[in-house]
């Protein structure tokens with residue numbers, strides 16, 4: 333479909349918590365929104381470039397601020413385990429055996445299909461063979477920040493850990509400026525898998541190249557005891573002591589924070605990504621998102637890899653985040669739906685370094701989704717809060733990224749899904765055989 337487009341007769345939610353404009357139009361040209369308004373002022377449509385969106389709600393595409401896309405291959409491989417066992421006894425061995433360039437390309441495409449079908453237009457990925465992930469997300473038509481992983485042990489695309497930072501430097505050189513939709517970045521896995529020296533070098537590289545720096549941080553209560561050569565008494569203080577905690581640092585999870593950590597984060601300008609499903613499934617804990625937002629810290633929302641979720645549906649993620657945050661203080665006002673929707677769109681985009689994205693405004697990139705409002709669970713539709721508390725990814729009918737329609741009437745136009753299934757099938761057979769020969773985790777019977 334052509335890049336220039338006119339969407340007519342839609343209901344329009346241009347910003348979270350805003351008023352829904354009924355019978356509106358949105359005009360798109362060269363990948364950006366060129367005009368918005370009521371149908372009475374709609375421009376004359378050119379042939380073949382009109383989508384009649386009567387009965388549809390148009391809103392910004394969702395931003396998944398933390399994912400390991402290729403882990404679609406490991407969905408359901410090891411459930412009901414705490415983080416250390418899950419990671420060391422199941423995920424790391426499976427990755428060592430099955431992660432290769434081909435796997436990353438096809439399994440990232442599989443993730444892209446799931447995300448496009450559930451209304452995510454932008455994703456921040458962190459994994460290995462990131463050139464293949466970048467290629468897959470580019471081919472899928474998605475907007476993405478693709479961060480190459482760094483650990484201090486042999487990794488799938490970096491068998492020699494002494495080359496971990498230089499490998500990422502080469503990836504940045506390859507992808508900086510190559511695609512307007514793909515932004516390369518740096519992903520230091522965690523302070524318990526990266527030494528202080530590695531963390532410093534990785535952050536220096538990110539800063540020098542103007543690339544975003546991501547790190548899993550303060551995910552579990554046990555993390556502090558596992559940190560390699562701790563420089564502070566908490567994971568946040570460790571990063572602060574290393575000089576890493578600043579406005580170019582994105583802390584993923586940030587569950588276990590004391591009040592001083594919160595102040596350090598706020599003063600540093602670092603951002604946080606909340607991954608509520610992953611934190612609950614791995615029994616990591618419940619983050620202090622209202623406290624973070626209350627201190628002016630930017631917060632995005634991520635699904636994390638779908639092996640620890642097990643879904644990439646951001647509607648599901650927003651619903652859980654809004655509800656779970658009410659539980660700790662027993663306060664139903666602790667985190668309103670509109671604030672969560674903001675974290676899932678504009679704020680999430682800002683967190684991952686794409687400040688222009690996540691909004692429906694003239695001049696903004698045209699990353700938009702449409703939901704079918706003619707559904708029992710979305711009738712009546714009084715406010716955008718319903719998007720958090722009732723809507724699901726399966727309500728999304730149309731996904732537009734960079735002005736291009738990548739899904740319409742739930743048919744993905746940018747990915748040959750049948751081919752993806754064909755390519756993933758033998759890969760998953762290999763994982764099935766691998767899992768069958770591994771010792772089963774002991775499941776306590778209570």
Ligand SMILES: [Zn+2]
Nearest residue numbers: 398548636637
């Ligand atoms: Zn993660």
